[in-house]
Amino acid sequence: MAQLDAFFKMLKDTGASDLHLASGCQPMLRLGGRLERIKYKSLENEELKVLLYEIAPERQIAVFESTGDLDFAYAAPGIGRLRCNYYRQERGVAAAFRAIPEIVPTIADLGLPPILGELALRPKGLVLVTGPTGSGKSTTLAAMLRHAADTRRDHIITIEDPIEFLHVSSNCLVNQREVGRDTRSFAAALRGALREDPDIILVGEMRDLETIELALEAAETGHLVLSTLHTVSAAKTIDRVIDVFPGDRQAQIRSALSESLSAVISQTLLKRIDAPGRVLAMELLLATTAVRNLIRENKIFQIPSVIETGKAHGMRTLDDALLELVAAGRIDPVDAWRNAANKGRFAEFAPKSVREGD
Template sequence: MAKIDAFFKLMLEQGASDLHMVSGQQPVLRIRGDMERVQYNVLDNDELRGMLYEITPEDKIKIFEETGDVDFGYEIPGMARFRANLFLQKYGIGAVFRLIPSEIMTIEQLGLPPICKKFAMLSKGLVLVTGPTGSGKSTTLAAIIDYANKNRKDHIITVEDPIEFVHKSQGCIVNHREIGTHTKSFAAALRGALREDPDIILVGEMRDLETIQLALEAAATGHLVFGTLHTTNAPKTVDRIIDVFPSHQQAQIRTTLSESLKGVIAQNLFKRVDKKGRCAALEILVCTYAVGALIRESKTHQIPSAMQTGKKYGMQTLDDAIMELLLKKWISPEDAYDKAIDKQKFVQFLKEPPPEF
């Protein structure tokens, strides 16, 4: 048993989502969104480096020493998996570990809307899950892939950096590929995936033009592609994809995206005030013919109106989702106001409206 495993055990006992270990400070846990120090000695650089190197694969240590940061996955059998990031900072080495539960929560357990099941059963197209870092994108995607795995008879390939949730093959065959370990890059893995008879491809992160272009090509050529982006809402997600491309390609990409995009789930996590825990507010965009026309005609600013009128298709705006949580008294008015897009709607719930209102 590695020395650092005791901290991972503490994470599980305390219900923490992240563990921060940085030279010159005490270890810190993120519990329900708040940072809480662990009653432990201040970490010495050499001691911490020894602890971290004990669990870091040799090839990853080499990359870390060359570049100053590296990602990898670490698993304690029978306990949990962790996504690790090592980095250098002013006082020495540092690391952040994100807990990846060994049990994948279902769509029902997460309280996701029924449209997520439809996304899982699509024959082709692009479905994106977006939101800030730590908003639960991987958990939502894992639940959707899990539903497909149980209810389809297909081939699923996941491409991640590093592998997070591990799906056991059920109705589907599932193959997990990790960047740096099993393939050079997201783009290389996507190019390879098209020759590996996939039905569903999960791209852990659509970081650059080449990866986005290949994901769009895969979706356009009859595959179902799931991916994540760090955008806050559905219209910004569409704009982000188009803006990645050079201006002379953007008209063509709008047409491709209008045909390939099937849905966007944009989510934000909130701390619950009624009980311990957190809950997600989800914005859902379903790419109907009308939405496709808006993307093609460069009218993405009109997408929120289309979402308001498309509720029968399963669409909802982020503000409507936040309002629903607020009216249930699950979240605080201050938190709702802070993360809302149209803040005017939420001012009436605040005890002290901000100066601009």
């Protein structure tokens, strides 16, 4: 049993989402979105390095020594899986560990809109789950993939860095590939996936032009592609995809995206005030004919208005989701104001001193 497993047990027992270890500091847990110190001594650099290297794959230690960054997944016996990130900082080494549930949650478990299940059953198209780091994107995608695996009879390929949730081949055949271990890069795995008879391809993150281009090609050629981006709204997501490409190609990409896009799910997690933990606020854009036309005609700025008027189709803005959570007494109104796109709708919730200081 690795020495770090005692910390991982504490992570699980307290219900924290993350564990942070840094040279020269006490260990910390993220509970309900806030960091709390563990009653333990400060860890010195060499001491922490020994702890971290005990669980790192041997082939990866040299990578960390040369680059200062490392991502991998670790299965702690009797505790569960963790996503591990090692990095160097001014005082020495540091690490962040994210707890991954052993059982993949369902869409119902997470309280997600049922329409996400319908999106997972579509024969083709591009579905993007977006939001800041730590907003639950991977968990939402995992629930959608579980719904597909339990319902369809198809071939699912995931390309991840690292693999987080472990999926069961229930009705579907599920093959999970890890960048750096099973394949050289997202782009290389995507290129190979098109020759591996997939029906659904999950791309852990669309990081660069080549990966985005291949994901669009896969969606255009009859595959359902699920992926993530670090953007804060549906409109900004579409802009990000298009802006990755050179100016002389953007008209072509707008046309391709208008045809292949199925949905953009933009989400953020906020601290609850009615109970421990955090709650999800979600914006949902569905690629209706009106949305496709706006993308093609480069009128992305009009998309928020289309979402507002598309509630009958299941669409919703982030601001509407925030207002619902405030009305239900689940989040602090000031937090809603801070996360709102149209802060004018929330001005009554934030004191003048807060508004002027933000």
